[in-house]
Amino acid sequence: MANSFLSIEKLTQRYPDGKGGEFTVFENASFGIEKGEFVCILGHSGCGKSTIMNILAGLSEPTQGVVKMDGFAVSGPSLDRGVVFQNYSLLPWLTALKNVTFGVAARFPDWTKQQVEDHSIAFLEKVGLSGDAIHRKPSQLSGGMRQRVSIARAFANEPKLLLLDEPFGALDALTRGTIQEELLKVWSGTDQTVFMITHDIDEAILLADRILLMTNGPLARVAESVEITIPRPRMRTDIVEHPNYYAIRNHLVQFLGKRSAELAGQVSAPDEIHSPETVRIDKTQDDAVEEQPLLQAVKT
């Protein structure tokens, strides 16, 4: 884990609790993400997912701990780490295209105007936006179209790591389905690493190589890392047929429904490291659900 592409080492976040004391969102959280991996993180509201993401993005500083990417400690935001914010965060005074060229021009300062524009248009097309829609302001676009622009902006910058904070939270199920597929299309064939927050179990199974499960806060933990043993390319209509689908889904539902609360709020020894336990469910090779034994403080 220490030599993963992205390694999160003993991350601790505390906030003042408003009564003069402090409360701990999470403590000594440690996990790694490999290059090219698509990782989703699931957990109840308020457990600290956005907090982790903002730290990965370099937008906020943890109380303690480090994040390393490619072996270098992250400090401050960087063009190597693209962010898709939950509320799209498009600049409302710019057209869809200008919102993308804004990012591309910052990323590739040597490019000519034409290059920047062509590159941006190409990425907007990848997420299904073309024609006169790209010359409209965000306020004249639907929620789904705005989110597409936001994804195009992030991917057009070709960052090494993409961070997505509940990108589809505000969309209806149909639009969500289409954009999920577009997202997979843009991502596959690149060696980009994706870290995505979601509340939607099915979405996580469709998209992720691995799902990180968080217990409830305060003192939340990234308790499990569940491998999605369903081969790609995945289609939303087909994966439900896969023998692993319901087994994985049940495991996730169980965790979020019961165990996330049971495991919550455990005070730990000061230097105890909280690494997620790896869970691999594969019905195609073995009928029994195979879970690795609990790995705790031993792991570094």
Added chain:
Amino acid sequence: MELLSENKRAAIWSIALLIVGLLVWELSISAQAVNTGELTEYELLTGAGTAKAGVPPPSEVAVKAWQELSNPFYDAGPNDKGIGIQIGYSIYRVLTGYFLAAIIAIPLGFLIGMSSVAYKALNPFIQVLRPISPLAWMPLALFIIQDSEASAIFVIFICSIWPMLLNTAFGVAGVREDWVNVARTHELGAFKTAFTVVLPAAAPTIVTGMRISIGIAWLVIVAAEMLVGGTGIGYYVWNEWNNLDLTSVIFSILMIGVVGMLLDAAFGLLQRRVAYVE
């Protein structure tokens, strides 16, 4: 039946109101002229019948306006200049004071909006200085600057600085953190962020402040010129009042209104250009 559009109906109403207003004005004055001599007791009590400096009917004002506007830039000595020259002086003073104020207020507003320390440090001064009537500065300005022209400009400066300063600070402080984060994740420097994100985001609020300021400046210049004299539309009004030329007074009042409206409309246009929908 074909209904007229809302705008057309409104225009018809405006014209009708104007005609009725002018007619009432015209008729009441010619009626007054006939009536003198036989006054009722009530009219005596209210003073309605006392000899007036003679409020002119609109027709006379129109004739005056025609004369003045057909030759607005003549210059026949210090007390006899065309209305165009007088308004030109006023606009020159307003714009000079106003732009000096903008040059200071907008950058300072940025600073106050971005740094809460700067805000807290400067706020007490702003709170004390802002409610001072701009004309109250006039004696001090005249004494220190020793020049009536520059003092008038200073008064415009001091009255137009506050709305611009406060609106800029408010607009800049209110820029959504998400947008600033977009700039940060794209590694934009402080200047680039200020010009490509903060400025466009705060522009509607800033321009609203600029629009309020220009309105106040135009209100204040008339009073300031009445005090300092010499040239300008404010001086012109006062001078014509001293000449008991009420036709000119009414005409220049109308001109003050028209110029004020045009200044406001220019900023209205700018406001529409920088507006955005979230």
